[in-house]
Amino acid sequence: MAAAPELVVQHDAEALATDVAARTIATLTHAQQGRGRAAIALTAGSIMESVWKALAASPSNDAVDWGRVDVFWGDERFVAADSPDRNVLAAQQLLLDHAPFSAARHRPMPASDGEYGNDLDAAAAGYSATLADARRPDDPDNQPAFDVVLLGVGPDGHCCSLFPEHPGLYDDSNTVIPVRNSPKPPPERLSLSFDGLNAAREIWVIASGEGKADAVALALGGAGRVQIPSAGAIGTKRTLWLVDRAAASKLPKHRYDPPVA
Numbered sequence: 001m002a003a004a005p006e007l008v009v010q011h012d013a014e015a016l017a018t019d020v021a022a023r024t025i026a027t028l029t030h031a032q033q034g035r036g037r038a039a040i041a042l043t044a045g046s047i048m049e050s051v052w053k054a055l056a057a058s059p060s061n062d063a064v065d066w067g068r069v070d071v072f073w074g075d076e077r078f079v080a081a082d083s084p085d086r087n088v089l090a091a092q093q094l095l096l097d098h099a100p101f102s103a104a105r106h107r108p109m110p111a112s113d114g115e116y117g118n119d120l121d122a123a124a125a126g127y128s129a130t131l132a133d134a135r136r137p138d139d140p141d142n143q144p145a146f147d148v149v150l151l152g153v154g155p156d157g158h159c160c161s162l163f164p165e166h167p168g169l170y171d172d173s174n175t176v177i178p179v180r181n182s183p184k185p186p187p188e189r190l191s192l193s194f195d196g197l198n199a200a201r202e203i204w205v206i207a208s209g210e211g212k213a214d215a216v217a218l219a220l221g222g223a224g225r226v227q228i229p230s231a232g233a234i235g236t237k238r239t240l241w242l243v244d245r246a247a248a249s250k251l252p253k254h255r256y257d258p259p260v261a
């Protein structure tokens with residue numbers, strides 16, 4: 001079942017990051033109570049470093065049993081493990097390499113100098129198998145139903161490494177797909193397919209700043225996922241757009257009526 005998008009608008013990037021961190025802690029705690037292990041998928045993006053910092057700084061972060069959390073990735077740049085282009089690096093530096101988060105079972109996507117060498121197809125198949133191995137009893141056959149995906153959105157509306165009018169949008173051959181000729185460098189990437197992404201219980205699309213305002217307005221205004229891929233990110237239980245006022249600034253008044261200052 002698909003969930004129609006809800007919208008929450010926070011004052012600014014800092015308030016947005018604090019809100020996302022608090023919701024993440026609550027959602028993972030709740031998932032652990034119901035399903036034993038919790039599963040989260042991360043993506044990168046300009047707001048995410050603030051989210052990771054807010055999570056690290058939250059006095060409530062030990063409410064989660066991080067030893068019973070699986071951390072996956074929604075997309076990754078297929079470059080060498082030490083390349084500054086890797087999405088995972090900042091997350092490790094700010095969050096995942098530190099207690100209590102380091103207790104989580106972290107599953108980074110493969111790098112181009114890792115176990116699959118520079119074989120992008122093999123790396124995509126390998127991460128699909130990683131997902132399949134991590135499924136819980138009530139999950140779909142081939143992957144965990146992520147309890148939450150923290151999904152960045154590009155100014156062009158892309159999410160994960162699913163870009164407007166790009167072949168990857170049509171590739172649901174596996175939960176994780178190889179992406180070539182990405183319009184945003186670097187050109188080779190790994191990404192959840194739409195099927196892989198939309199198996200998530202909750203998807204939170206997180207956007208901050210005026211640069212994201214067109215994408216937010218188009219996605220919530222009814223654009224299709226070929227034009228604006230983030231419009232096609234739909235969780236089975238909940239789809240939540242968490243944005244700041246700048247990112248909400250091009251929404252029509254019936255969708256968001258900003259408070260008078």
Ligand SMILES: O=C1O[C@H](COP(=O)(O)O)[C@@H](O)[C@H](O)[C@H]1O
Binds near residue numbers: 077160
């Ligand atoms: O390339 C990517 O871009 C998106 C959005 O990033 P932003 O810097 O425009 O906010 C990100 O969500 C994705 O993980 C990343 O690979």
